[in-house]
Amino acid sequence: MSLQQAEPISVSKSVEKMSTYGDHPPSQFIVKETQFGSIDTSPPLGPFPVIDISHFSNSSSQEATLQLEKLRSSLSSSGCFQAIGHGISDSFLDKVREVAIQFFALPEEEKLKYGRAVNESEGYGSDRVVSEKQVLDWSQRLSLRVFPQNKRRLNLWPQNPTQFSEILDEYAMKIKNVTEVLFKAIAKSLNVDEDSFSNQFGARALMQARFNFYPPCSRPDLVLGVKPHTDRSGITILLQDKEIEGLQVRVDGKWYRVPVICNALVVNLGDQMQIMTNGMYKSPMHRVVTNTERLRMSLASFIEPEPEREIGPLEDLIDEQRPRIYRNVKDYGAINYECYQKGLVALETVKSLVFTSVCFPDN
Ligand SMILES: O=C(O)CCC(=O)C(=O)O
């Protein structure tokens, strides 16, 4: 079967329906033994610091220096931390979760008015099928482009609940502000010009909002909510469920739980920041486990450079001790998608020639 025809093999019943009836997950969902280890629903809590990012706006204070040091150490080891002091109120974050859950509670026919078309990435639906070998995720998603504003496909934005669009719009603006603070802080932590990253992302950087819904699953030991992956973004800001854990991040070959910290935003770097920092900061591998009892939701905001813009390792982060690891690339999103279809690791394919010949001497 060609890749273009891959999508119709998706199972006939939605994950939500199978969850309601307590079905045993079909074989397409069963995770086989992989190089990333078997499913452990309760590994240890991870070394992901809580960083108060409010100090980054007043960067000369002693506290700012301390938080910057935490930022540097988490991004160069795990690539992940939890941000507090982001200025978004608890009550507003509750509203965001509430409209998301209200949308998911609508009847299937209503949600399918915003259905994702085959071979498209935006809209409501289940895991996108790109290859026959793919193990399917136990999740339903609603993906919407929020920036640049004129690229919004408003016909896919739910009208029910009525406040949905207004709240998503406000949330997206706030997240944009958070990322601007983070880009400057990340630059500062690496001793490079504070606009280094915002310049590479560009004024028309993309933001994709993905609402993830993970209905209860009868076999959390066999099925994943999201299979192991790194994000193709530059940076991802994740609003977790208020109560239900599920996210795990891999550090030095071991899986760790990311705890629920009420109203903290989980920040993880994506592949494109690993490229821009010449590998100094990490795009962590992560996955989501399911549970038998309760629905879990999350909202991931993926921020990516303008696809037409060439990005690459900052010159200031390349020297004799640290030669260039990655080549410059354009439209990493497309590279990543193609690699995903072929079962390749996208970051490995964009290594500079020197590194390619070290890693793949037969090429
Ligand atoms: O649901 C989560 O906690 C993480 C979701 C995720 O990794 C993603 O959408 O890329």
Ligand SMILES: [Fe+2]
């Ligand atoms: Fe992710």
